Amino acid sequence: MDHIRLNSLVSSARACIADSKRAGVMRFSRGTEKGRFLLFHAAMSFCSQKVRATLLQRGVAYESNEMLILASRDRDGNLVAAENYSAEYVRLRRSGQVSSVRGLADGYSGMSSVSLCGLDACAVPTLVDLDTGEVIVDSLRICVHIDSAVGGSDPLIPIADQDRQRVFRQLEAVDATPHPGLLYGFHPHRDRRPQVLRDAMKTVYDEKLKTLAALAARHSADPEVVEAYHAKISKESAGRAVQHDVVFQEAIRKATRERLAQLNLDLQQSTTDWLCSNSLSLADIFWAVSLVRLRYLGLAVLWEDLPLVEPYYRMVTSLHSIREEVINATIASMPPSAYLSSETATRAF
Ligand SMILES: N[C@@H](CCC(=O)N[C@@H](CS)C(=O)NCC(=O)O)C(=O)O
Structure with a gap:
């Protein structure tokens, strides 16, 4: 995607985060790759935890945009939608919907696997890679993308074919757990x-x-x-x-x-x-x-x-x-x- 459109989608999605202390926060891990990755995530989200643990394990810096993924009540008792439901965030996420994905998830299986259930356009995590102009919307694909983008001598996906296949079989098993x-x-x-x-x-x-x-x-x-x-x-x-x-x-x-x-x-x-x-x-x-x-x-x-x-x-x-x-x-x-x-x-x- 071209950078002007991507930057506009990102700034609009960032603006949905009510507390500015949770938006645009640089997290350095061990201080490499500053400025390449932006992550929209939630502390409690199990899919976001996979991505943040991968980023920390690989020592990759990123911009953290932490969203509240549960509805809340304002001072007058009115229901306030979860931040990840905002139209601006949904637009960013849909821009990362790839044709190989099964379309939008509209049924319930208890799982959240995008390859098995389709894309939930209102969910976290979403990764933006500013170097490639990609928006990636599935934790499994995000972690694989980060690992290969960072390269280096300690990859989390082994190079040897057999080991690699073994890893993917396990990733799919976790992804298909409800x-x-x-x-x-x-x-x-x-x-x-x-x-x-x-x-x-x-x-x-x-x-x-x-x-x-x-x-x-x-x-x-x-x-x-x-x-x-x-x-x-x-x-x-x-x-x-x-x-x-x-x-x-x-x-x-x-x-x-x-x-x-x-x-x-x-x-x-x-x-x-x-x-x-x-x-x-x-x-x-x-x-x-x-x-x-x-x-x-x-x-x-x-x-x-x-x-x-x-x-x-x-x-x-x-x-x-x-x-x-x-x-x-x-x-x-x-x-x-x-x-x-x-x-x-x-x-x-
Ligand atoms: N397969 C997707 C699933 C994303 C997903 O289901 N995220 C959950 C948190 S782990 C979410 O955002 N839930 C909020 C909601 O659906 O309202 C991924 O791994 O990224």
Whole structure:
């Protein structure tokens, strides 16, 4: 995309962030590549955590634009839409929609994989690469893009073909795990999610749908934006319909358990220091983010009889990038969980 159009889309999206302290903030990591990447993200977003951990692990500087991804109430009690729902941000995100993607996500599976479900134009993270003029809208593609753009001697995607394929198989497994479904939906039998979170989830869909309907009406003159809002309304309505559906909720729990059992098997068969190769790979970062989120939700029970998963959890959460961008970010931005504390974050493995 040409730089004039890109800069205009970016400045409009940046302006949707209500607090200027969260917009246009340079984060240096170890101080390389200043000024190339801009990230729109949220502290609590599990997809954003994958990207921030990758940036920190690779020591890449970027401009952080942190968005509030939940609706809130103003002083008069009026509903204020999440910042990522604003038309200006949706326009930026749709500019990065590539033809290979399945179109807009308008159904609900409990997953957020763009390749399986389509693009959610109202979601984070979004990466802008000012050097190539690209807008990239999927955490998996973003992390792969950053790793190859940065180059150097410690890539997170191995060069050797077989190792590379092994890494991609794991990235897809994490991508197809229904993390959003497990966050939003009630847990049959015993719900271990923090009480504050469970309470917030009672109204979350109604708030999303109300703010999206108002935005679609307000921007009725812009068909591209309206199409995105209608797809999102359809997706979130489908999510609300299964939020308390025992069959659906048990099925996503079973799917998660199967992925964890496969991880245990892969760890058992692995002959390398890390999951897929002798050096840390993107597969380890993605699994770290997944396991931290599952533990936060009280779902470490799903791997209590899988002997290799817990030691692997300790190994990947000993990384500074994971402690900082995943564990600490979760603790700082989400209601406290009895299953994830800063002590678990610093415990040596
Ligand atoms: N597959 C996409 C999924 C993006 C996504 O679902 N983001 C979530 C946070 S992890 C979000 O923005 N949710 C807010 C909402 O949908 O209202 C990616 O990995 O980037």
